[in-house]
Amino acid sequence: MQRDPPTGKITIIDIARAAGVSIKTVSRVINQEEGVGDETRARVLEIVATMGYRPNVSARSLSSRRSYLIGVIFMRVGAYHYVGEVQVGAMRACRRAGYHLVVEQVLPPEAVGGVQGFAEGLRDARFDGVVLTPPTCDDPEVLAAVETAGLPYVRIAPHREFERSPYVFMDDRKAAREQTLRLWNMGHRRIAFIDGPADHGSAARRRQGYIEALRDRGVEPRPEWIAKGEFLSLSGFDATERLLALPERPTAIFAANDEMAVGALAAAAKHGLSVPRDLSVVGFDDTPTAEAAWPRLTTVHQPTAEMAEAAVEMLIDGFGDERFRARVAARQLDYSLVQRDSAAPPLA
Amino acid sequence: MQRDPPTGKITIIDIARAAGVSIKTVSRVINQEEGVGDETRARVLEIVATMGYRPNVSARSLSSRRSYLIGVIFMRVGAYHYVGEVQVGAMRACRRAGYHLVVEQVLPPEAVGGVQGFAEGLRDARFDGVVLTPPTCDDPEVLAAVETAGLPYVRIAPHREFERSPYVFMDDRKAAREQTLRLWNMGHRRIAFIDGPADHGSAARRRQGYIEALRDRGVEPRPEWIAKGEFLSLSGFDATERLLALPERPTAIFAANDEMAVGALAAAAKHGLSVPRDLSVVGFDDTPTAEAAWPRLTTVHQPTAEMAEAAVEMLIDGFGDERFRARVAARQLDYSLVQRDSAAPPLA
DNA sequence: CATGATTACGACAACGTTGTCTATGGGTGT
DNA sequence: ACACCCATAGACAACGTTGTCGTAATCATG
Structure with a gap:
């Protein structure tokens, strides 16, 4: 022509x-x-x-059947700081290897065409591989769609079926344990915990770490010190109100995520308690909220970007490999404790 | 073969x-x-x-020279809620039209290879078009790179050179004006403003709206009521401290973004002021922080996702068009006032 | 020095579409 | 009955790479 x-x-x-x-x-x-x-x-x-x-990428991929595209799959893209962090890391790894990053969204169950539309997108985007973020990494339908498409994938922080694919993770339990011990070592003996949603795996692991730490120190955590929360600031507020109403009031509160910790700060303020003088509050995740809060939150830094970067690396490294899925590898990344202004030794 | x-x-x-x-x-x-x-x-x-x-997308694009890929360009992908919102909207428009969304990042000036690496990425990703988000949409180097690549592009909320390309925007000035009047109508007469960074166009437009509103009501805003801020919560805290130290203390504070408003809340708490009883605080943007704050922030909702969606739509619609850039179109989107718990009439 | 193995490279088809050009058939106007 | 036109559809090349296979030149080996 x-x-x-x-x-x-x-x-x-x-x-x-x-x-x-x-x-x-x-x-x-x-x-x-x-x-x-x-x-x-x-x-x-x-x-x-x-x-x-x-x-020319198109010619290349037409001939070689590789697209040089990696997909990251999210359930909810909006409003979460998490999404941006994941992309930063994933993009770093992509750029190093000459790949590009395509964002794909599984519409949440309540939306029309949820997984259906996603599966179609998967088919024509021709990714070389995809990275699944929570909670898509534990969604049976999503997993099925990806596997049907024959795509190699790596999951970030899955909660279940660890044998099913390679994944990256961090040790929530151990981090929560250390976070608790940090409070203990400051001198706190009445340490409460604000729990996350029941079905949320990382919440469970964090609670586990909290319990372990206390037991390590010879204390059996009292059930009333573990307050139910929903990972939202309001639920952190409510939980804190309940905790502060206890006859033996805790001197420190460990919230399973930063947002609930912010709610805890608000509740403390309402009760006229100055943080950290009258009450210590610590969070988990190290989102921007933690830095923006007042006082700035002492928390645990979750290496979100690094986890995504590692995930993409595993994916790309695996491409040479036949039977990629068979080689179930896992890569663990390190958290770090972030010391800010919301925790201090209890008043004597 | x-x-x-x-x-x-x-x-x-x-x-x-x-x-x-x-x-x-x-x-x-x-x-x-x-x-x-x-x-x-x-x-x-x-x-x-x-x-x-x-x-098959590759074959298609090889033959037709269209890639069915749209790029969104960010300067900083991490940590900002904004990024996620933009992507939600952009993805909606993409999916409707059978396109996919690729995330691209211009490394900030301090990073090695900043615009350089970006330009290369542009070349081999073969986008059909790109959407530029602030502040990349006003960066001369980025604009040059995109234009050199011959790519059609739409800018989101540009600050300058409105004739240079199609763009989408919202009326920051008018929104700030209404936000200010809302306080006025509650009965506030001493309304302070926490300004954003000097070089930030939307900050300037918001300040302008604040000033206009007061003048509309026959009040010449006092210079000491406009406190310098940096769009960060700490700067909001500091600014509020200065405002509260004024002989005639303001009864309401309008922060140019939500983050600084959160800082203002903290400063109020430090001074023993209950919000909104003793002091009203309002923000701008309606980020998740606004909902997570305590009390929840009354603010202005910026339709970020919708702006991105509109941008992608304009892009795709323009593809049929020759001389796309010549047809400088602009699309305006509506903000909305969000009533929450941080503003109330002043004490009599 | 013949033989086989190895290294370095090229010829050519194939990847799965779309662009251009041409062919066919039925309707219309005169 | 004739030329003409338009609507419909097909043949074939082209897009710019990579995969397969072949081959000439070089090398080691007995």
Whole structure:
């Protein structure tokens, strides 16, 4: 077909001509395949650099069946700081390896066409692989859709079926344990915990860590010190009200996430308690809220971006591998305790 | 080349065979071109549906030079709620039109390879168009890179050069004016404003609206009632301390964004002032922080997702158009006032 | 020095669409 | 009955890469 006049775009053919080799040889150099002499390789590379050649992704993927696209799947994209963090990390890894990042959303169950529309999107986007974030990483329908599409995937912080695919995670339990001990070591003996939603795996693990820490110190945590919460600030507020109404009032409150910790701060203010003088409050996650709160929250930093980065790395590394899914690998990342202004030793 | 045994994937050829037409006709149906009889079209469509055929994006884009990818460009992806909101809206529009969304980041000036790496990414991602978010939408280097790449683009809330491209925006000035009047109508007469960074266009427009509102009511705003801020909660805290130290203490504080409003809440608490009884505080943006704060912030909802959605729509609609950039269109979206718990009439 | 193995490279088809051009058939006007 | 036109549809090349396979040149081996 006679198409446009020369577009000006340089193709592999131009490079081949300039280097005096065949296009296949250029292709080999570009793709770092072997079977090219050192001298030839150097010459081609130089010409590629000076002419500023960049391979055409579409042609490439049509021929090789690789799209150089990685999908990140979220359930709710809006309003969560988490989404941005994940993308930062994922993009870092993508850029390093010459991939691009496509954001895909599974509409939540209540929306029309939820997983259905998602599955279609999966099919025509032709990802080389996808990263599943919570809670999509534990959704049976989503997993089924991804597996049906035959896509390699890595999950971030899954709660179940750890044998099902590679994943990355951090040790919530251990972090919560340390967070609790930090309060203990400041001198707190009446430490309460604000729990997360029942079905939320990381909430359960954090509670577990809290309980373990107290038991480690020879204290059996009292049931009334564990207040039910929903990961929302209002629920943190309510839980704190209940805790402060106890006959033996806690001197420190450990909320399972930062948002509830902010609610706890508000409740403390309402009761005329100054934080951290009269009451210590600590959170978990290290979201921007923790930094914006007043006083700034002492919390646990969850390496969200790094987890996403690791996930994408695992994915890309796995591409060479046949039977990717079979090789169930897991990579653990380190949390860190963040010391700010909302926790201090109790008044003597 | 002899490649894999039949992959099972259905191609346009299968559809053509099943429908008893040529592949070109199927192509025409898929792309909604004319020149196909109603009956033929219906038959093809049905077969496409029953066989679940989806065109191969790579082949398509190789041949047609359209990638069906839209890029959203951010400067900082992490930590900002804004990013997620933009993506929600952009994704909605993309999905409707069969496009996918690729996230791209211009590394901030301090990072190595900032715009450089971005420009390269632009070139090989082959977007059909991009959406620029603030502050990238006013960065001369970014604009140059996009224009050099010959990409159509739409800007979200630009501050300058409105003639340079299509854009979407909301009327910050008017919204701030209404927000101020809301306080006025509650009975407040000493209304202070916490300003944003000097170079931030929307901050300037919001300040303008505040000033206008007061003048409308015959009050010349006093310079000491406009406190410098940096859009961060700490700066809101500091600004509020200065405002509360004034001989004639304001009864209401309007912060140019929610984060600073949260800082203001903290300062109020420190001074033993109960919000909204002793002091009203209102914000701007309606970020999740506003809902999480205590008391929940009365603020102005910025339709971030909708703006992004509109931007993508404009982009896609413009594709048919030659001379896209020449047709500088602008689309305005409506804000809305959000009534929560942080503002009330002043004590008599 | 003949033989087989290895290395470096090229020719050519294939990936699955869309663009251009051409062919066919039925209706219309005269 | 004739030319003409429009609506419909197909043939075929082209998009820019990579996969497969072949081949010439080089090397080690007995």
